[in-house]
Amino acid sequence: xxxxxxxxxxxxxxxxxxxxxxxxxxxxxxxxxxxxxxxxxxxxxxxxxxxxxxxxxxxxxxxxxxxxxxxxxxxxxxxxxxxxxxxxxxxxxxxxxxxxxxxxxxxxxxxxxxxxxxxxxxxxxxxxxxxxxxxxxxxxxxxxxxxxxxxxxxxxxxxxxxxxxxxxxxxxxxxxxxxxxxxxxxxxxxxxxxxxxxxxxxxxxxxxxxxxxxxxxxxxxxxxxxxxxxxxxxxxxxxxxxxxxxxxxxxxxxxxxxxxxxxxxxxxxxxxxxxxxxxxxxxxxxxxxx
Numbered sequence: 077x078x079x080x081x082x083x084x085x086x087x088x089x090x091x092x093x094x095x096x097x098x099x100x101x102x103x104x105x106x107x108x109x110x111x112x113x114x115x116x117x118x119x120x121x122x123x124x125x126x127x128x129x130x131x132x133x134x135x136x137x138x139x140x141x142x143x144x145x146x147x148x149x150x151x152x153x154x155x156x157x158x159x160x161x162x163x164x165x166x167x168x169x170x171x172x173x174x175x176x177x178x179x180x181x182x183x184x185x186x187x188x189x190x191x192x193x194x195x196x197x198x199x200x201x202x203x204x205x206x207x208x209x210x211x212x213x214x215x216x217x218x219x220x221x222x223x224x225x226x227x228x229x230x231x232x233x234x235x236x237x238x239x240x241x242x243x244x245x246x247x248x249x250x251x252x253x254x255x256x257x258x259x260x261x262x263x264x265x266x267x268x269x270x271x272x273x274x275x276x277x278x279x280x281x282x283x284x285x286x287x288x289x290x291x292x293x294x295x296x297x298x299x300x301x302x303x304x305x306x307x308x309x310x311x312x313x314x315x316x317x318x319x320x321x322x323x324x325x326x327x328x329x330x331x332x333x334x335x336x337x338x339x340x341x342x343x344x345x346x347x348x349x350x351x352x353x354x355x356x357x358x359x360x361x362x363x364x365x366x
Contacts, residue, residue: 099317102135105304106160108149108169109140115302116140118193119164122304125329129321136162147172147179153307154182161307162190162318167275167300168220170345174293175218176356186308188315189342191322192333193301194275199224200266201253206230210252213242217363220297221255225362226280226287228253228269233363255298275300275333275341289347290355296344303342 107119116138123136139158142148146169153163165184173180201210211234214221225231234251245251246264254266261268272295273279280291304322306315319334326334333341 099130099132099134099314100161101133102137103161104158105136105138105162105164106149106153106158107138107140107164108142108144108146108166110143111140113144115144115146115164115166118302122164122191122325125325126321129324131317131320145169145172147177150180150182150184156307161310163187163305163307165303165305167297167303167345170300170303171220171294171297172218174220174290174297174345174347174352174355175222175359176352177218183346184305184342185346185348187342188306188308188310188318189303189339190306190315190318190334191304191326192275192338192341193303193331194299194333194341195301196257197255197272197299198258198261198268199227199253199255199270199272200261200264200268201228203267205267205269207252211250213237213245213251213254215239217359220294222359222362223279223291223294223298224253224255226282226291226358235363272299274337276337276344284354286347286350286354287358289351290358292344293347293351294355296341300341300345303338303345305342 105119105123108115110116119138123138127134127136139160141152146166149163150165150169153160170184173182205228208230210231212221212224212231214233214235215238216235225233231253237245242254243260243264246254246266258268275296276292278292279295280288282288306318323334326332
């Protein structure tokens with residue numbers, strides 16, 4: 077990983093001279109609200125930490141839009157609202173797009189991945205995987221947690237559980253399986269059935285390439301706390317400058333991915349129309365009118 081980051085830094089460095097002239101004096105980072113939420117605090121941290129690492133001086137301000145699901149912010153970003161140069165996108169917003177949520181009126185395939193904040197995620201439950209009728213905690217039909225229905229045979233969806241309510245639901249026996257962190261599984265006494273790969277990694281063993289790509293996208297959504305991306309049609313030298321600063325930031329702060337890892341993980345979130353159709357067909361077959 078370090079070698080690929082160094083390579084990405086070197087490639088960005090070749091463009092640093094041109095990027096110095098291409099960067100504006102100020103830029104806007106659009107992020108999900110509300111104020112004081114984890115994503116809003118992360119956006120403020122990035123707005124403070126990133127500019128000093130860029131090829132030229134720049135003031136980066138934060139503008140908040142919508143709620144923590146990130147859908148309103150993504151829609152505004154796609155429409156060019158507030159002349160935002162960057163967007164902080166939670167993985168769950170990309171999952172909503174994958175599932176065909178009508179609120180997800182955006183396509184991030186044209187955006188440029190700059191930085192990822194990943195998280196370790198496991199699928200865990202009671203005893204051995206595959207108990208008949210085991211219930212998987214899911215917030216909604218369009219949630220990326222539907223991936224568990226493909227990874228473990230026999231799981232049944234238990235809808236209507238927001239993430240904050242899942243640990244208690246598991247402790248009370250209302251659900252038998254959940255996606256959580258390794259630490260969360262240990263705290264609940266749940267058995268880790270499998271660990272998801274980093275964003276962009278292969279997940280499900282399926283003969284259908286479109287469904288395999290959809291599974292990678294759902295897994296990337298679950299394992300991406302947030303992705304920092306640049307607007308569509310951002311000039312190449314300006315995008316290189318953002319990536320240059322992001323790579324330097326990732327070198328200084330643990331828990332961030334930049335360079336090739338960030339670009340691959342971000343690209344996995346947008347698998348294309350065939351994969352989206354395969355995922356939605358799977359959801360329709362497993363969840364029916366729900």
